[in-house]
Amino acid sequence: MSIDIAQYRIAREPFYRPQGDEVALYEAAYAARLPVMLKGPTGCGKSRFVEYMAWRLDRPLITVACNEDMTASDLVGRYLLDRDGTRWLDGPLTVAARIGAICYLDEIVEARQDTTVVIHPLTDHRRALPLDKKGELVAAHPDFQLAISYNPGYQSLMKDLKPSTKQRFAALDFDYPEAALEAEIVARETGIDGETAARLVKVAQAARNLKGHGLVEGASTRLVVYAAELIRRGVAPRAACRAAMARPITDDADIRATLDHAVDAVFA
Amino acid sequence: MGRSEDARQRAMRHPQAQAWWRQMDCGFTQVADVFEECLYEALSAFTRAEMEAFVAAARELAHLGRGPEPVLAFLEGWPSAAAAVGAAALDDVMSLVRAQQASPNGSAIAPLLQTLAAVARRLGSREQLAGYLELARELMARTTDSLHGRQAMTASAGLPAFFGQAPQLVEQLPLAGLRQWVEYGLRHYARQPQQQADYFDLKLADSRAVMQRERRGTLLADVERQLDCTLRALWRDPQPIIPYSNAYHALRQITPYHDSLGARLPDALEARDGVAAIDRYRATLAHMAGHRRWSRPLIADNWSPFQRLAVEFLEDARIDCLLLREYPGLAPTLLALHPRPREDACDPETTSCLRHRLAMLSRACLDAAHGYRDAALNETVAAFHAALTGGAADTARMAELALAWVARTRRPSDQLPRIHFDDTVIDYRDDNRALWAFIEEGDEEEAFDTRKQAAEETPAPAGLPPRHYPEWDRATQSYRPDWVSLYEALHPAGEAAAIDRLLARHAVLARRLTRLLDLHKPQNTQRIRHREDGAELDLDTAIRSLADLRCGLTPDPRINFDQRASGRSIAVLLLLDLSESLGQAAAGGGQTLLQLSQEAVALLALAIEGLRDPFAIAGFHSNTRHEVRYLHIKGFSERWDDTVKGRLAALQAGWSTRMGAALRHAGAALAQRPADKRLLLLLTDGEPADVDVEDGQHLHADAKKAVSELASQGVDTFCLSLDPQADDYVRDIFGGRHLVLDRVAQLPEKLPLLYLALTR
Ligand SMILES: Nc1ncnc2c1ncn2[C@@H]1O[C@H](COP(=O)(O)OP(=O)(O)O)[C@@H](O)[C@H]1O
């Protein structure tokens, strides 16, 4: 079975602006092959960071977006039936373990707990993945590493990782960058001017202040980037903010009116 | 009930209710039928003294000689009215009732009381309600005819109609508008009873037209949530927003102000100079928030009124400049609202021009295109901007500038009694009462940020960041947002074997429980289809997959199904009050309440584990609103194992019982559970209390509020109380969903049985 590793390589340096010492921390964790957990709200740069680290460490990256319907087989692989009988197909986790990639399980709490336990043997000294159905024990490639992302904002005991799972990771905390830095990121990422970027961030912060008061989550850096993209393509700033930052996060009329007011207040 | 029944002799269930009923001395059977229920509703809202006043007023109404209707309407309506405007407003109501009784308008007492609750709920404060009652009194006085000055008088035709329409009227009109509407009716129909009745009944075309006219403008009540969101989003400074009315101050309009209770805003505003009413409200809130962020109080004692006025104008201008720096998009609003006095509008020979000069100065600070030529003004504006360059400057610097300006521009005519007011009132600004501290009165003035500082002094306990919860303020009938800081942590662990020893002591009980449990075990099962690994083959999907395969398509491998027990879908969270009092020895026995609780919880855990109901345990205690500790003992996903037993074994009692926040936090966790039923079981030995709260009723009311919030989120709360005196308040808080255990020693047995009974 030959796997085309090239498809998993990050060819060009992704833009990532560090917020603290996370790059050094990740490098150290990787050197020790420790599994890493990236904690933080949606759209604050976790996925981008992993991409950047994969590039920096020159490792292939396999990303899996987790969801509720995902079963263990979706991760490790399954037998497929075809005309000639059955054929085993490795799942993404198995592929990563074989080729020595970084496997990134995005939003892992979305997966059911009985699914997430399959990663356990890969995350301790065993560094192996048993394929029960196939009767194979895949020893992880020496370069293999597991990374997961986790949004503690859910605050739900349901959507939480088991302590026995959490205990297997070194954790890096992420949050929306501090205002000036976030503006710099948005400007770099999209090419809009720093002044406009700073204002967009201000609107996002107003939305974040409403978290828990009608908003489940505030506007993420990702949404700020979207708004900036719209502006760069000629949409007026206020309209861009409404479309990319206010409308997506709420249907509540009062909240929407408040966000619209924030937009008007920020853009003279 | 036979005719012969004397309602006065009716037996009430509760002895206290009986005492009150006797006091009522009321012969109406209709009243006797509902009296006790009404009392219970009132008990949940009133203090002891308020209760007495409530009963006394009811008694008075029963003896007016106007049948049962007034007293019925009162008993049923007043508790909810009082919840909105405060029980003290009863005096205002009874005073009108007496005035009606003393006039020919006694028959309008029932109409007054019938709509009072709806009116009070909308008006929302005692002052507002007093305004309404005052208006009714005036209507009554001016429509009750005294024929040729003789004693014989006829009742007001409009009054009952007015009371009947009142809920709709206050819904749509601010008090000032209502007053105009009443005034119109009085002016045109005071002498024509039939038309008068029709006017106040909204039956005449002009009565509806006047109402429409007075309706223009925006009611604060309708935009309050948006304003609250604005304060949070733009200023991170949530404040209670409280209405006041200008209906009774035609001569001197009240300006918005800020005091320890919150931001006081007019109950209605109209659009002005192209600025929508909501934006006028927002401008005021922004200005207030600016003061709270950037102003510091000054000691006022040795300054003249002129000097103080000047300081206020300059400080206000500084605040506006700073908030425009933050939110430049507000500039059009502020500049549209800020007057633009003409430079030559005031004649200094005949008039005091101080206000005029200050308004120009203020305008010039905000508006680069002011165009004023006065040298002193321009130099002061330059100094003002210089002070703000590269920083926020401060209140003291503004005071210096203001004093220098006063000294430089002073004129003898400033003392003249005739003052130039035109274009000098900047109505989006508040009255600056928080800007001044007076040494004599000392702490009376609420200084900026004293609260915030107090909070900062308390060192935050290490660990997770706090979660903030609101607290219900009985006095203002509103939430104090983010009032309580709750810290969540895992309970420290102790020795699990201690719990096993406790359980061993109860071996017999444990066995009995197990037998009971078998009867409770769920029977039904549920199919979960589309499983790749399942217990049995699902023929339907298997055949479909086979067909796909034959057709050369990739078949779906999820062709199995599983059986899962169902029929019982309950999630439970047991919340333990871990306050100091739990350390007391239980009556008649060497054990402390804490030890009894541990035993009971262990047995309960055993039972629930047997039923496989998802189950969590947590404890709480508090040390002021700044520190409510919430300790996890068992999570939903944890088994009842040694780790959990260890935590249970380590329980300790300490501190106080701030129940509301803990209930909210526990309930939020529970509300997330996917279950048909969610039960929050609270085990407590006392009433809500905390060291920073004097009014015991306050935390009661908050706990009660929390329980009803949870109910609306689908969480049932049940309280098991170990306080033999608890009946009074637990009923109130938990609305009857409670059990008071008078023999505490029974707890280990009772708790699991209670659970079984509750979830049967
Ligand atoms: N530190 C950062 N450096 C560069 N881009 C960032 C950074 N933080 C956020 N972004 C931007 O935000 C977007 C969303 O980030 P992403 O990594 O997808 O969020 P998450 O994985 O946390 O949900 C990225 O596409 C990128 O444009």
Ligand SMILES: [Mg+2]
């Ligand atoms: Mg992502």
